[in-house]
Amino acid sequence: MRDFEDRKAIVLGGTSGIGAATAEALAAAGVEVIVASRREPAPSHDTGTTVEQVDVRDRDGLERLFARHAPFDILVNAATGGERATGPFAQMDLDGFRGSFDKLWGYVNSVRLALSHMSEDGNIVLVSGFPARKCPPGMSAIASVGGAVEAFVRAIAPEIAPRRINAVSPGIIDTPMFTQSGSERDALLEKLTDNFVLKRAGTAEEVAEGVMFLTGNEFVTGTVVDVDGGALLP
Ligand SMILES: NC(=O)c1ccc[n+]([C@@H]2O[C@H](COP(=O)([O-])OP(=O)(O)OC[C@H]3O[C@@H](n4cnc5c(N)ncnc54)[C@H](OP(=O)(O)O)[C@@H]3O)[C@@H](O)[C@H]2O)c1
Numbered sequence: 001m002r003d004f005e006d007r008k009a010i011v012l013g014g015t016s017g018i019g020a021a022t023a024e025a026l027a028a029a030g031v032e033v034i035v036a037s038r039r040e041p042a043p044s045h046d047t048g049t050t051v052e053q054v055d056v057r058d059r060d061g062l063e064r065l066f067a068r069h070a071p072f073d074i075l076v077n078a079a080t081g082g083e084r085a086t087g088p089f090a091q092m093d094l095d096g097f098r099g100s101f102d103k104l105w106g107y108v109n110s111v112r113l114a115l116s117h118m119s120e121d122g123n124i125v126l127v128s129g130f131p132a133r134k135c136p137p138g139m140s141a142i143a144s145v146g147g148a149v150e151a152f153v154r155a156i157a158p159e160i161a162p163r164r165i166n167a168v169s170p171g172i173i174d175t176p177m178f179t180q181s182g183s184e185r186d187a188l189l190e191k192l193t194d195n196f197v198l199k200r201a202g203t204a205e206e207v208a209e210g211v212m213f214l215t216g217n218e219f220v221t222g223t224v225v226d227v228d229g230g231a232l233l234p
Contacts, residue, residue, distance in 0.1 A: 001216045004029040008072040009215075010065070011035045012056055012110055013079030014049075017175030018127060021204035022076050022211045023049055029212070034069050037079065056081060056106030062113050070117035074215050075124045080177060081106040085141040092141065100141040104148050111152075115160065123164035125214045126153060127207075128224060130171050130231040136192070150224050157222030164221035166214040171228030174201040197230025 009026050013019035014035025027033045033049040041051035052068075054061045056079045066072070081103030085096030107126050114124065131139045132146030146169070153167045172192045180188055189201040210227040214220055226232060 002218055004031045004216065007074055008032040008069065009034070009074035009076065010069060010072050010114075012054070012075070012077040012106070013037055014076070015039055015051070017078070017177055018170065018173060018204045018207045018211075019076065019078030021208035022078060022125075025205070025208040025212050026074070026076075026215075031074065034065075034072075036065055056110055057102055059109050059113060062109055066114055066117040071119045071122075072114075072117065073119045073122045075110060075114045075118065075122070076126075076211060076215070077107050077110045077124070078127045079103065079106050086138050088138060089140045097141045097144075100145050101148070103145050104152070107149060107152065111156065111165065115163070118163060121162060121218075123166070123215055123221075124160075125211050126165070126167045128153075128167045128169045130169055130226070130228045132169065134232045153224065154222050161221065164218070166220055166222070167224045168207055168210040168214060169224050169226045169228060170202060170207045170210075171196060171226075171231040172201045173204060173207055175204050193229065193231075196228070197233050200229060202227060202229055 009031045011019050011023040014023040015037040023033050023035045027049055035049050036052040036054040038055045052065055054065045083096055083099035085092055085100045111124055126149055128146040128149040131143035132150055135143035150167055153165050157165050193199055193201050207227045210225045
């Protein structure tokens, strides 16, 4: 496992959920961490990480962010990107379906632009999701985006070697992506994970452990690690 002490990481979507847990895990391992998302950095933010503002759909903004922090060694993109269209495909608004692909474009933008600013032994981790390979009803857009992220990782890995690129594929994870609260939230997470082997939502920290494995193990590239409570099993 790579020593993290002398490394610098940029975590896009690092202000919430899986990205924030990953930023925390990287910082705890001794990595210098820059997190970025669309929100204004809170003035009182005092976690030891640098907080920046960027929209992953804005290529100029990403280029400026990467240039400011070059050279860096680790890129994690955990941004949701934009819209997440759900519901029966036959009734789905096609602009919503298309908008769900903002996540993919954000990933493509960040990988392409990061390459000129990363160290030669740098690595990248993206986030797909279990619907890519076992889609529940109403998640066709999310499944399509996840499938594209996984294909992208496999396609790019040989081209960018010796740099590495991988993805983590979460199950249902209890993060602010779910906006419901209280009993409504509990019921939703229970329903969504009812047919998972472990019958519960995961935590952002559990997914961050998968990211830490992928970023730290120098013999892993072009692959997807499932951290999903057995979501894919029958
Ligand atoms: N939670 C789950 O059950 C689950 C399951 C499978 C896959 N995933 C995937 O895991 C990743 C992380 O999700 P999460 O659950 O951690 O969600 P989250 O808690 O809502 O965090 C999303 C992060 O992305 C940032 N973001 C969203 N759009 C952005 C944009 N256009 N540019 C820059 N930053 C942007 C958000 O910050 P701002 O709002 O400030 O921009 C936030 O920091 C996503 O790709 C999601 O699709 C999640």
